[in-house]
Amino acid sequence: MALWFYRGLRRGIATTRYPETIDPWADQLPSPPAFHSAQLTSELADRLVQGCVANALWREDHELVIDAGRCTGCGRCVQLGDGAVVPSDQFLLATGDRAALIKRVPIRRDEGQRDAHR
Amino acid sequence: MPTDEQPHDRELTDQLRRRALSLFGRSLHIRTVDSGSCAVCESEIRLLAAPHYDLHRLGFFFTPTPRHADLLMVTGPAVRAADNLLRKAYEATPDPKAVIAVGACALGGVYDEDELVHGSVDRVVPVDVVVPGCPPSPLALLQGLLVAVGRLEERVTAVSLDLDRDAAK
Numbered sequence: 001m002a003l004w005f006y007r008g009l010r011r012g013i014a015t016t017r018y019p020e021t022i023d024p025w026a027d028q029l030p031s032p033p034a035f036h037s038a039q040l041t042s043e044l045a046d047r048l049v050q051g052c053v054a055n056a057l058w059r060e061d062h063e064l065v066i067d068a069g070r071c072t073g074c075g076r077c078v079q080l081g082d083g084a085v086v087p088s089d090q091f092l093l094a095t096g097d098r099a100a101l102i103k104r105v106p107i108r109r110d111e112g113q114r115d116a117h118r
Numbered sequence: 119m120p121t122d123e124q125p126h127d128r129e130l131t132d133q134l135r136r137r138a139l140s141l142f143g144r145s146l147h148i149r150t151v152d153s154g155s156c157a158v159c160e161s162e163i164r165l166l167a168a169p170h171y172d173l174h175r176l177g178f179f180f181t182p183t184p185r186h187a188d189l190l191m192v193t194g195p196a197v198r199a200a201d202n203l204l205r206k207a208y209e210a211t212p213d214p215k216a217v218i219a220v221g222a223c224a225l226g227g228v229y230d231e232d233e234l235v236h237g238s239v240d241r242v243v244p245v246d247v248v249v250p251g252c253p254p255s256p257l258a259l260l261q262g263l264l265v266a267v268g269r270l271e272e273r274v275t276a277v278s279l280d281l282d283r284d285a286a287k
Contacts, residue, residue, distance in 0.1 A: 022257065029255050037282045054227040054252075066279060070227030072252030088279055094218075094249045094262035095272040098225070098240075101250060103279040 027089045030073025032056075032066065033081070034088035035105045040064060044084060045107050051080045062107045068093055069101040145177045146267060149187035151207045153239060154197030158253040159221040163191060165256045178263055184210040189266060191259075192243070195223040196236035208243040216266050219245045220259065222252040 045064045049057045056070035057077065068090075077085045093101060150163055166173040167180065181187050184207040196204065208217070219239040222228055225248050231237035239245055249262035264270035278284055 026255070026257060029257075030252065032250075032279065034279045034281050037280050054222060055230065056222075056227055067225075067227070068274070068277075068279070069225035069248055069250045070222055071250065072222045072227060074252070086281070088277070090274075090277050090279075091251060091255060091258050092261045093251070093274045093277075094247055094254075094258060094265045095274045096247050096265065097272070097275070098245075098248055100272070100275045101225075101248070103277070105280045106283075 022092075026091065029089075029091045030075070031088045031091045032068040032071040032073060032093075033077045033085045034090075035064065035066075035081075036084045036086075037105050038108060039082075039084035040105060040107050041110065042107055044080075044082065047080055048077045048085065051076050059107075060104075062109065063104045064107055065102060065104050067102050069098065145179070146188045146263075147179050147181040147186055148189050148191055148263070149181055149184045149207065149211065150191045150193065151184075151204060153192055153194035153200045153204050153224070153242070154235065155194030155221065155223060159193035159223075162253045162256055163193070163220070163259060166259055168256075171256045171260060173260060173263070176260070176264070184208075185212070187211050187215070189216045189218065189263075190243075191218045191220050192239045192245075193220045193224055194239075195229040196239045196242050197234060198236065199234075201236075201242060204239075204242050216246040217243055218247045218249060218262050218266055220249050220254060220262070222250060224248075225250055227252070 045059055048064065049059055053074065053076065054070050054072045056067045058065050075087070078087060095101060150160065152160060165171060184190065190207060190211055192204065194200070219225055224239040226238035229235045229237050231241070236242055247262055247266040249258055251258050254262070261270060265272050
């Protein structure tokens with residue numbers, strides 16, 4: 001007798017709520033990047049935008065915008081990021097609100113830029 | 119005034135649609151539609167029926183025709199050559215119905231809009247739930263199905279992708 005069938009009989013239920021637990025290997029799945037905003041300089045942000053092949057990254061003033069819906073999890077930004085960009089390990093991103101997938105990360109302003117804004 | 123009522127009507131329609139979907143209860147039939155994908159999303163969708171994921175235990179079933187389907191899973195960047203089949207599949211699906219856009223291509227990533235592709239599925243048919251990923255794993259697809267029928271809350275709104283801001287909280 002198949003084990004799942006036996007367990008189903010024993011518990012008296014035919015179905016289980018899923019996902020109750022996430023598989024332990026799930027952190028190896030491709031995921032959108034996460035950013036250390038304290039290390040995210042203007043130059044690095046530009047480099048990341050140019051390096052993104054999925055058009056998932058763009059700049060809006062002093063923010064780096066990432067569209068997790070467009071992101072393919074290819075990892076190019078992680079390679080370009082000098083430690084400021086790491087995989088987020090977030091892959092359960094399904095939503096009914098498309099706008100919820102667009103995230104904003106502030107870009108660090110260096111001293112020269114701060115003075116220029118005063 | 120019509121301009122004021124339109125967003126309200128849309129909201130009401132969405133609420134009714136969500137309510138109708140929740141009435142599907144424990145059984146729902148899925149039709150997959152390929153709008154020009156590279157077939158990797160299909161490969162992941164196929165894995166949903168494998169014993170490890172076993173979507174049948176959740177009451178989801180694949181069906182070969184949109185006329186028997188409650189939900190369309192659309193993959194690919196909506197190539198213009200597939201306009202007809204995508205619209206026909208949508209119209210052939212009886213109401214109430216839901217559409218899940220699967221994969222980064224279907225959500226506007228990878229392909230820009232040009233003379234060959236629309237670039238995202240929502241430019242051809244209305245989309246209710248999106249499942250990002252290239253390809254989305256079967257776990258993510260299952261989450262998308264459960265979100266579509268209101269059996270699971272979405273969690274992406276709480277994700278910030280700014281590690282330093284999260285650490286400061």
